[in-house]
Amino acid sequence: MLDGSxxxxxxxxxxxxVIYNHVILVLKGVSLKVSKGGITALLGGNxxxxxxxxxxxxxxxxxERGEVTKGSIVYRNKSIAGLDPADMVKQGVIQxxxxxxxxxxLTVEENLMTGAYTRSDGRxxxxxxxxxxxxxxxxxxxxxxxxAGYTSGGEQQMVAIGRAMMAKPETILLDEPSxxxxxxxxxxxxxxxxxxxxxxxxxxxxxxxxxxVALRFAHYGYILESGRVVMDGPAAExxxxxxxxxxxxxxxxxxxxxxxxxxxxxxxxxxxx
Amino acid sequence: MPEQLLFAMEVTLNGLMAGVLYALVALGxxxxxxxxxxxxxxxxxxxxxxxxxxVGIMEGQIPFAHIINAIFGTxxxxxxxxxxxxxxxxxxxGVMVLFAWLVQRYIxxxxxxxxxxxxxxxxxxxxxxxxxxxxxxxxxxxxxxxVGLPQGINDWIDVTTxxxxxYGFFIDNLDISATVVAVFLVxxxxxxxxxxxxxxxxxxxxxxxxxxxxxxxxxxxxWVLVWSIAGFVALVAGIMWxxxxxxxxxxxxxxxKALPVLMLGGFTSIPGAIVGGLIxxxxxxxxxxxxxxLVGGATENWFAYVLAxxxxxxxxxxxxxxxxxxxx
Numbered sequence: 001m002l003d004g005s006x007x008x009x010x011x012x013x014x015x016x017x018v019i020y021n022h023v024i025l026v027l028k029g030v031s032l033k034v035s036k037g038g039i040t041a042l043l044g045g046n047x048x049x050x051x052x053x054x055x056x057x058x059x060x061x062x063x064e065r066g067e068v069t070k071g072s073i074v075y076r077n078k079s080i081a082g083l084d085p086a087d088m089v090k091q092g093v094i095q096x097x098x099x100x101x102x103x104x105x106l107t108v109e110e111n112l113m114t115g116a117y118t119r120s121d122g123r124x125x126x127x128x129x130x131x132x133x134x135x136x137x138x139x140x141x142x143x144x145x146x147x148a149g150y151t152s153g154g155e156q157q158m159v160a161i162g163r164a165m166m167a168k169p170e171t172i173l174l175d176e177p178s179x180x181x182x183x184x185x186x187x188x189x190x191x192x193x194x195x196x197x198x199x200x201x202x203x204x205x206x207x208x209x210x211x212x213v214a215l216r217f218a219h220y221g222y223i224l225e226s227g228r229v230v231m232d233g234p235a236a237e238x239x240x241x242x243x244x245x246x247x248x249x250x251x252x253x254x255x256x257x258x259x260x261x262x263x264x265x266x267x268x269x270x271x272x273x
Numbered sequence: 274m275p276e277q278l279l280f281a282m283e284v285t286l287n288g289l290m291a292g293v294l295y296a297l298v299a300l301g302x303x304x305x306x307x308x309x310x311x312x313x314x315x316x317x318x319x320x321x322x323x324x325x326x327x328v329g330i331m332e333g334q335i336p337f338a339h340i341i342n343a344i345f346g347t348x349x350x351x352x353x354x355x356x357x358x359x360x361x362x363x364x365x366x367g368v369m370v371l372f373a374w375l376v377q378r379y380i381x382x383x384x385x386x387x388x389x390x391x392x393x394x395x396x397x398x399x400x401x402x403x404x405x406x407x408x409x410x411x412x413x414x415x416x417x418x419x420v421g422l423p424q425g426i427n428d429w430i431d432v433t434t435x436x437x438x439x440y441g442f443f444i445d446n447l448d449i450s451a452t453v454v455a456v457f458l459v460x461x462x463x464x465x466x467x468x469x470x471x472x473x474x475x476x477x478x479x480x481x482x483x484x485x486x487x488x489x490x491x492x493x494x495x496w497v498l499v500w501s502i503a504g505f506v507a508l509v510a511g512i513m514w515x516x517x518x519x520x521x522x523x524x525x526x527x528x529x530k531a532l533p534v535l536m537l538g539g540f541t542s543i544p545g546a547i548v549g550g551l552i553x554x555x556x557x558x559x560x561x562x563x564x565x566x567l568v569g570g571a572t573e574n575w576f577a578y579v580l581a582x583x584x585x586x587x588x589x590x591x592x593x594x595x596x597x598x599x600x601x
Contacts, residue, residue, distance in 0.1 A: 063486055065386065089489030101484035103477045114477045117470065118489040163488060 007035040010171055010203055011057065011093075016071035018052050018061065018227075026052045028227040029071070034171065039197050039204040041218035041235065043211050043248065048224040050207035051098055054173040057205070058095035059085050075171075089118045092170030096163075098179060098207075100156040104149030108140050111148045111159050115166030126166070133162040136192055154185040161189070165196065171203045172196075178210045186210065190217045211248040215239045223248070279440040284562045285555055290448035292554020293455045294517075297510040298531040299538065299546040300459070301503040307479045307541045308499040311381070311392045315400035317528025319369070319504055322407045324511030324520045326368050328418050329411040330361040336410040358420040362508070369504030370497075377497045385492075404525060413522070418515035422450045451513040458509060459547060462502070466543075471498065479541075533581035539591030548592060553577045 011034040018027040027049045034040045042050045055061045056068050059080065073080050075093060088094070094115075103111050112133055116126045134141040137158045143151055148159055157177055164172050174193065178186040194217050196202050208214035215221055215235045223231040223244070231244070238244050245251045301316045313319075329336065333352040341349060356364070380395055423446035435441035466472035478485045478495045486492060514524055530553075538549025557576040565572045584591065 058487065060483065060486055063385065063483065063492075084491070085486045086489040086491050094489070095487045097484060097487055101481050101487070103480040103484060105480050106473070106476055110473055110476075113470075114473060114485070114490070115488050117474055167488065 007037060009033050010036045010076060011205065012074045013053065013057065014072045014074070016053075016056060016073060017069050018049075018056055018066055019069050020064070020066045022067075026066070026227055027056070030224065030227065030229055031071075032222050032229065032232070034203060034205045035220070036170075036203055037197070037201055038219045039193070039206060039217060041214040041221040042205065042207045042224060043209075043214060043221055044224035045209065047226075049227040050209075050224055051175050052227075053224070054095055054175050054205065054207050057088075058093060058173055059083055059088050060095060060097075086118060089167050089169070092168075093173065094164045094167045094169045094171075095173040096160045096175060096177070098175040100153070100160045100179075102148040102151075102156045102159050102163075104147065106148055107145050108148055108151065108155075108159055109144040112140070112162050112166050115163035118167060121168075129166055129168065133165050136165075136195065137162050153180050154182075154189070157181065157185075157189055158192075161192070161196075165200075165202075169202060171205065174204055174206045176207055176209065178208060178213060186213055193217065211244070215244075276440065279438060281559065281562060283440075283442045283444075284558045286442065286444060287448070288555035288558030289551055290445070290452055290554070291558065292551035293448075293452045294510065294513055294550075295527075295530055295534050295553055296547045296550025297451075297455055297458070297506060297513065298527050299534040299550055300462075300543065301506040301510065302528075302531055302535055303538075303540060303543055303546045304462075304499050304503045304506065308475055309381070309392075309478075309496055310389060311396060312389070312540075313503065314393065314396040314528070315403055316503065316507060316531070317525040318400045318403045318407070319372075319507035320511040320514065320527065321520070321522065321524040322372075322403050322511075323365055323369055323504065323508035324418060324515040324524060325407045325411045325416070327361055327365045327420075327508065327512065328416045328515070328520050330364050331356050331358060331420075334411060339412065340409065362420065362512075365508055366505055369508055370501045373500030373504050374497050376500055377493060381496065382493060400525070404522070408522075415519050415521040416515075418512065418520050420512055420516065422447055422512075422516055424516070447513070447516055454509060454513070455547075458506065459543065462543060471495075475499065530577065533577035535591070536581040536584050537591055539594030542591070542593035545591055545593030553580065556580060 013030060013032045015029045015031050016027055017025065017029060019025050030049065030053055032040070032042070032053075042053060044050055052061070052066065055064070055066065057073055057080070061067065062084075068081070075091060080088065083091075103114065106114070109130075112130060113126075116129070119126060139155060140158055140162055143155060148156060151159065161172075161174070161177070177189050177193070181189065190213055193204060193206070197204055206214060206218060215238055218235045221232065221235050221238045222229050223238070231238070231241070233241070298316065298320065301319070302313060305311055305313045305316070328334075333354040333356065335341065335349050335352060338350050341347060376399065380399065381392070384392055384395060425446055427444045427446050427449060430444050431441040466475060474485065474490045475495055475498065477488075478490060478492060482492060485495075510527070511520075511524065514527055534546060534549040534553050537552055538545030538547070557573045560576045561570070561572045
C-alpha cells in the first residue's frame with residue numbers, strides 16, 4: 001500500500017546526535033523518514049538507540065537529561081526543537097513508552113481519559129473516542145473500573161495504546177510493544193496496531209526488538225546498531241535480506257540456527273551508514 | 274452517667290477538634306509529597322507566612338516598611354485603610370499562588386530528577402528564607418488575627434448538655450468552625466482530585482511523571498497547581514491557628530506536630546492525614562487525661578511522637594499509605 005516516493009513524509013529525522021548527561025553519546029547520526037499512513041519499524045538490539053530516537057522525536061529526552069546536539073527533527077516541515085512534549089501531543093505526535101507506564105492507581109478508564117488531557121474539542125468528542133477505543137479493545141471495557149496496576153501485562157499495553165489514541169494522534173511513537181508479552185498477545189497487539197493504522201489512518205513509528213513480528217506488520221524498516229542506521233528498506237525486502245535473516249531472524253541458507261553459532265558476525269558485517 | 278465518663282467524652286471531643294487542626298497542616302504535606310515526591314519542610318512556615326500576610330493586608334500594613342524607612346528616612350507603617358476579611362483572604366490566596374509559581378520557577382524547575390534528599394534540603398532552605406521574608410515584609414511582633422470567626426465557649430452546647438446530662442460540655446466555637454471549614458476543604462479537595470480533569474492529571478503525575486509527560490500533561494503547571502493548593506491549605510491552617518493563639522513565629526513549629534500525623538496516616542493519603550490528625554488529637558488528650566496525672570503531666574509534648582515511632586516499627590507505610598502495587 002505504501003510507496004515511499006508517492007506518499008507524504010510526516011516526520012524527518014536528519015542526522016541527529018544525542019548525548020545524555022553531557023557525556024554519553026548514544027546516537028551518532030541517525031536519519032529516518034516516516035511517511036503518512038505507514039508503519040515504520042525501527043529495529044535493533046539492546047542499546048542500539050531505538051528508544052532514544054523515539055524520545056528525541058517526542059521531546060521526552062529533556063526529562064532524562066538527554067539532548068539533541070546535532071542534526072534536526074522536522075515534523076510537517078516544521079522543526080520541533082524547543083517544543084515540549086505537550087506541544088508535540090497537540091501537534092499530533094504521542095509516544096507510548098517502553099514498559100507501558102500505566103498510571104497504576106488510576107482505573108483503566110481514568111487512564112484512557114488522561115490521554116485526552118490536551119484536547120479542547122469538548123466532552124462529546126472525547127466520549128465518542130472513548131467508545132471507539134473500547135471497540136478496538138473490548139477487554140478494556142470489561143475492566144474499565146479496575147485499577148490499572150492490577151491488570152495483566154497485555155491489558156496494560158492495551159491501556160497504553162488506547163490512552164495514546166485518546167489524544168487523537170496523527171502519529172504514534174510505539175516503543176517495544178512486545179516487551180514481556182506472550183507470543184499470542186504480541187500477535188494480538190500488533191493486529192490492533194495494524195487495524196488502527198488502516199482504519200483510523202494513524203501513522204506509526206515502531207521501535208521493536210522482535211524483528212520477525214515487526215517486519216511482518218511494518219511497511220518500511222530501519223536497522224539501528226550502536227547509534228547508527230546500518231540498513232533500511234521496505235519491510236518485505238529487509239525480510240529477504242540474507243544479513244537480516246542471519247543476524248536478526250536467526251535464519252540462514254541452511255535453515256534455522258542458533259545465534260551462538262554466528263561466529264562470523266563481526267567479520268561479515270559490511271554495512272555502513 | 275458518672276462524672277468521669279462525661280469528662281472523658283468532653284476531652285475526646287476537644288481532642289477531635291484539635292486533631293482537625295493537625296490534619297489541616299498534614300494535608301498540605303500530603304498534597305505536595307504525593308504529586309512531586311517532595312517532602313515540604315516549609316509547610317509550617319507557609320502557614321505562618323499566609324497568616325502574616327493576611328493580617329498585614331487586613332490592617333493595611335505597608336510591606337517591607339522597615340527597609341523603606343531605613344533607605345528613605347521615612348516613617349511609613351500603614352496605608353491607613355482596613356481591608357474586609359473576605360477580600361483579604363482572597364488577596365492572600367493570590368499571594369500564595371504567586372509564591373507557588375515562584376517556588377516552582379526558581380527552585381524546583383532546576384531540580385527536576387534530583388535525589389529526594391536534595392529536594393528536601395531545598396525545602397529546608399525555603400523554610401528559613403520564607404521565615405525571613407515574612408519578618409522583613411510584615412515585622413516580627415505578635416499579631417492578633419480576627420477574621421470574624423466566633424470565639425469563646427459555645428453556650429448552646431453548654432446549656433443543652435447541662436440540661437440533658439447534668440454536665441455542661443465546654444467546646445470552643447473556634448474549634449467548631451475549624452472543623453466545619455476543614456470538612457468543606459477536604460470534601461472540595463476530594464471532589465477536585467476525583468472528578469475533574471486537572472485532578473485526574475494531578476493523580477496521574479503522582480503515579481508516573483514520565484507517562485504523564487508523554488500524554489502531554491505539563492509537569493510545571495501541575496506542580497504550580499499543587500503548591501498553590503498547599504498554599505491555600507496553609508492559609509486555612511494559618512487562619513485557624515492564628516485566631517487561636519495569635520500570629521507569631523512559633524506558628525511555623527506546628528509543622529513538627531504534623532509529622533507524627535503523617536507517620537500515622539501515611540504520607541500519600543488525604544483520608545490518612547485526616548484520620549491520623551484525629552487519632553493524634555484524641556489520643557494525646559485522652560492520654561493526658563488518663564495517664565498524665567500518674568506521670569506528672571505534660572504528656573502532650575511527647576505522646577504523638579512515641580505513637581509515631583510505634584507505627585514506624587509495626588506499620589511503616591502508615592494506616593492508609595499507598596499500597597505498592599507490584600506485579601510479578
